[in-house]
Amino acid sequence: GTGKVTATPINGDVEYLSPVNIGGQTLNLDFDSGSSDLWVFNSQLSTASQTGHTVFNVAKSQTLQMMTGATYSISYGDGSGSAGNVGTDTVNIGGATVTSQAIELATAVSASFVEDTASNGLVGLAFSKLNTVKPTQQKTFFDNAMPNLAEPVFTADLRSNAVGAYEFGAIDTSKFNGTMQWAAVNTTNGFWQFSSEKFQVGDATPMAVPGGQAIADTGTTLMLTSAAVVNAYYANVQGAVNDQQVGGVTFPCNSQLPDLQFDVGGSFMANVKGSDINFAPVDNAGTTCFGGVQAIQSNLQIYGDIMFKSQFVAFNGGNNSIGMAPHQ
Numbered sequence: 553g554t555g556k557v558t559a560t561p562i563n564g565d566v567e568y569l570s571p572v573n574i575g576g577q578t579l580n581l582d583f584d585s586g587s588s589d590l591w592v593f594n595s596q597l598s599t600a601s602q603t604g605h606t607v608f609n610v611a612k613s614q615t616l617q618m619m620t621g622a623t624y625s626i627s628y629g630d631g632s633g634s635a636g637n638v639g640t641d642t643v644n645i646g647g648a649t650v651t652s653q654a655i656e657l658a659t660a661v662s663a664s665f666v667e668d669t670a671s672n673g674l675v676g677l678a679f680s681k682l683n684t685v686k687p688t689q690q691k692t693f694f695d696n697a698m699p700n701l702a703e704p705v706f707t708a709d710l711r712s713n714a715v716g717a718y719e720f721g722a723i724d725t726s727k728f729n730g731t732m733q734w735a736a737v738n739t740t741n742g743f744w745q746f747s748s749e750k751f752q753v754g755d756a757t758p759m760a761v762p763g764g765q766a767i768a769d770t771g772t773t774l775m776l777t778s779a780a781v782v783n784a785y786y787a788n789v790q791g792a793v794n795d796q797q798v799g800g801v802t803f804p805c806n807s808q809l810p811d812l813q814f815d816v817g818g819s820f821m822a823n824v825k826g827s828d829i830n831f832a833p834v835d836n837a838g839t840t841c842f843g844g845v846q847a848i849q850s851n852l853q854i855y856g857d858i859m860f861k862s863q864f865v866a867f868n869g870g871n872n873s874i875g876m877a878p879h880q
């Protein structure tokens with residue numbers, strides 16, 4: 553089978569939310585290819601933590617079965633996180649269905665998740681080896697769904713300030729231009745990881761980032777690359793400054809931003825449109841804008857939604873590869 557759901561950008565493309573049916577109840581969840589837990593806001597949470605959220609009502613599902621003694625606890629790069637107990641239930645994502653999917657039921661969530669009332673939890677789409685359920689690690693929705701999918705793939709079609717889609721089991725060739733290019737993924741760390749050691753800013757001379765690695769991460773808003781790339785990129789942008797107050801590089805909102813090409817697994821170069829690198833204004837007048845490409849102090853670069861807005865991405869769990877092509 554296959555399944556397809558909308559991916560709706562929230563609050564200026566900070567994150568993308570998709571409807572997921574769990575035991576007959578539909579919640580908007582954040583699909584995250586950088587983690588491997590499916591967890592939801594639910595009726596066990598304190599009233600305060602539930603405020604503003606659509607919660608999964610554990611009493612209302614006819615098919616929920618609690619997993620005795622199972623717990624989970626997850627924290628994310630930005631210090632947010634959640635923890636709780638675990639059950640299994642039927643999960644249907646746009647028609648792709650898993651009858652006994654581990655559903656992690658938060659009994660505690662961090663403030664940033666409570667405040668983020670658009671999101672009612674996450675669907676982890678990285679590799680199951682990163683799943684945090686104890687004592688028995690659980691599989692991701694994609695791992696469970698794969699055997700029944702027409703093709704062992706899911707795709708991310710994320711758009712700038714427009715509704716896109718996640719699809720399971722098929723690659724919709726009408727959604728991208730030209731031929732999709734593929735590269736091998738290294739699953740050792742549990743991410744959709746590939747080497748990324750070469751970059752090109754506009755039509756300048758390509759630059760090397762020896763040992764550069766990257767992950768394709770729908771759960772991260774920006775594109776986090778090495779400081780060397782960030783410096784080389786914004787050297788081309790008049791008025792770009794690294795503003796510690798704001799927390800990264802800003803530039804005049806009317807800047808003509810160059811494209812940025814990046815290496816995928818040593819197999820091909822993919823392009824991020826300059827227009828997609830203008831993330832958002834930081835001032836009310838809209839004169840100063842925050843860059844979508846920012847520095848990360850690690851050689852594991854994180855290619856988040858800024859990259860997905862320029863590239864239609866296919867994740868192949870059959871042969872552990874990643875495909876990219878410019879959006880149609």
Ligand SMILES: CC1CCN(C(=N)N)CC1
Binds near residue numbers: 584585586769771772
């Ligand atoms: C390496 C980190 C990337 C950001 N994360 C995530 N999308 N869940 C956490 C892991």
Ligand SMILES: CC1CCN(C(=N)N)CC1
Binds near residue numbers: 586587629630664671
């Ligand atoms: C993986 C990310 C999902 C979104 N996050 C959040 N709402 N605090 C951060 C972690």
